Amino acid sequence: MRKAYHDELDRIAESLVDMTHLAASAMTRATTALLDADVALADSVITADADIDAKREQIDLLSFDLLALQQPVATDLRVVVTSMRMSSDIERMGDLARHIAKVARLRYPDSAVPPELRSTFREMGQVAELIVEKCGSVIADRSIQGAREIERDDDAMDDLHRHLFEKVTGGDWKHGTEAAVDITLLGRYYERFADHAVSVAERVVWIVTGEWGHEANGSHEDAEDGSGGDTAR
């Protein structure tokens, strides 16, 4: 019984790590689809999002059954409760990658990204890819240091996001309103993707330290306020 119980706990953690790989792949392909105006790649991201959703449902069912049947306490209880929240964060990251893919598809055969912003989006994509892969390691290793790194990566994303807003609202924007709307939403999607990674990191910190508090609750508003979402406008 206890053996099965710990196998289930391990299975939940493994499934969460799998989810981060799926989200990383989605984000990488979404960014490429966006920059290359590759509609087939965009469609593959949109279709594959269902796998991330299914994974999340599986994790939530497993976690719920474990709560009901095994009634875990202490750290195990924190792990199960937190898993249900991390699954929600990572699923949302997949949704955001899908939104990016949808913008790419919408603008096909053009790219939604003007030439002078390509490198910024490439960097945002790289930070996003890196940050979600780090989520996987942090979940697997429960590494506090890894969690702190994720917060620094999020700061880098916020800087890129701010740069984006400065370009769009800087006065010499030549690409019209529709492109401005696209860039605004795309920037928001990348920024929120990183915010959810920080939430995952904070939840791992809570598992390890048992410390609640605003940040451990995962609302992660401070970094978000520091981002283009608020201050860059």
Next chain:
Amino acid sequence: MRKAYHDELDRIAESLVDMTHLAASAMTRATTALLDADVALADSVITADADIDAKREQIDLLSFDLLALQQPVATDLRVVVTSMRMSSDIERMGDLARHIAKVARLRYPDSAVPPELRSTFREMGQVAELIVEKCGSVIADRSIQGAREIERDDDAMDDLHRHLFEKVTGGDWKHGTEAAVDITLLGRYYERFADHAVSVAERVVWIVTGEWGHEANGSHEDAEDGSGGDTAR
């Protein structure tokens, strides 16, 4: 012991309903601050968001202790698990109201909303106010019918959001890129506010019916895809 246990379950539900009142007040004031360029009102929304965050933390702690000490099963377990998710949705709704207030403050003494879009934002504010108040009733009564109503209200929000995007990207936009960026993000904030209300409604449906599934998991992507967030661009 069991008496205390059920008192705690009731307290969690009451706190969630309190949270919906706080979020409703935040959204109402944020919309007024936006339309009237009332910076004092905007600041009050930004300050009061801490109360919503504190309420969420209180609910999560209470729920976690209840899981640890009372080990609820069946419907009670669904209630506790769901409460931790609803608290997260409602806190996020408060964050979105705060984001709207921040745009109002940023554009003061001007209003971020051009004259021809005032009525649309007034309506979005009214739908948002209504939908979060309904969340409170649905949580209190566990009303499936109320949950369905919330989904219809969200459709109304999606229509308003779509209208907004048509205005901004319609070609005869005269207010410049910065205003377009503001309207894009503001529209997104109202739309996401309603999406989280739908998530709350779906979680209540799950408590009552025990039915999981994509929507009950609260990712609520279909309605979001139907909204300006994707299709109106």
